Amino acid sequence: QKDASIGKELNYEIIGIDPGAGIMKATAEAIEAYGLSDFKLVEGSGAAMTAALDKAYKDKKPIVVTGWTPHWKFSKYDLKYLDDPKNIYGGDEQIHTIVRKNLKTDHPSAYAMLDRFEWTADDMGKVMLAVNDGKKPEEAAADWVKENESKVKAWVEGLDKASGTKLKLAYVAWDSEIASTNVVKTVLEQELGYKVELLQVEAGPMWAGVAGGDADAIVAAWLPTTHQDYYNKYKDQVEDLGPNLKGTKIGLVVPAYMDIQSIEDLNQ
Numbered sequence: 001q002k003d004a005s006i007g008k009e010l011n012y013e014i015i016g017i018d019p020g021a022g023i024m025k026a027t028a029e030a031i032e033a034y035g036l037s038d039f040k041l042v043e044g045s046g047a048a049m050t051a052a053l054d055k056a057y058k059d060k061k062p063i064v065v066t067g068w069t070p071h072w073k074f075s076k077y078d079l080k081y082l083d084d085p086k087n088i089y090g091g092d093e094q095i096h097t098i099v100r101k102n103l104k105t106d107h108p109s110a111y112a113m114l115d116r117f118e119w120t121a122d123d124m125g126k127v128m129l130a131v132n133d134g135k136k137p138e139e140a141a142a143d144w145v146k147e148n149e150s151k152v153k154a155w156v157e158g159l160d161k162a163s164g165t166k167l168k169l170a171y172v173a174w175d176s177e178i179a180s181t182n183v184v185k186t187v188l189e190q191e192l193g194y195k196v197e198l199l200q201v202e203a204g205p206m207w208a209g210v211a212g213g214d215a216d217a218i219v220a221a222w223l224p225t226t227h228q229d230y231y232n233k234y235k236d237q238v239e240d241l242g243p244n245l246k247g248t249k250i251g252l253v254v255p256a257y258m259d260i261q262s263i264e265d266l267n268q
Ligand code: PBE
Pocket: 017, 020, 021, 022, 023, 024, 067, 068, 174, 176, 177, 203, 222, 226, 227, 250
């Protein structure tokens, strides 16, 4: 029975991220649904999760992490999602842009740019990889903006310029959102003349912030599944500008060298 000790080898741990992340709630549900009550979901952060993955990978040790796409870890390591036959993690999703009520009347150019903002997983991946390679997020974002003139132009063409008007974007320190939020900040500042403050917070305060008007916008709403609870709680207090990136995914991720295929196999 080669898999008899999978749980034990893993120290009965699933390496999670910040407790407010939607993937943490989904993973708690998965632990229930797949009868993995021996396992503990370890709280931490996106950075702690990738550090644990890096360490295990170098030693070819088994590890299970909460994972999502787009993410640079899939270019750096050979990884696989565990099958989720009970569909706890949902299917393909999108990342939406959500703005506070009245942003349209208060800051029409910013609103229009945020409404137009849309890019691909490849675009986001380039920024994420540059940051992972040691670039500061603002530098990686500025480089991407420079290299993608025509895309950026479509987001800002014909819009009035602001002169130093202040805006606040809230985000969580997930690698994907560090990339997108910095690109949007760069475009609002360089192309439209706003002065943008980034508020790095947890997922709950991020949603509460845009709902309460403390933040003007977020580009970090994973829907319909991952942030469903937050969306349901705040949907009447915000304006949903629709997807800015399509085809995301969340789930449990392991190194390809691990001899398991499904979340069910963690039980063996
Ligand atoms: N994530 C990345 C987030 C959304 C973006 C999948 C870690 C979450 O689980 O809430």
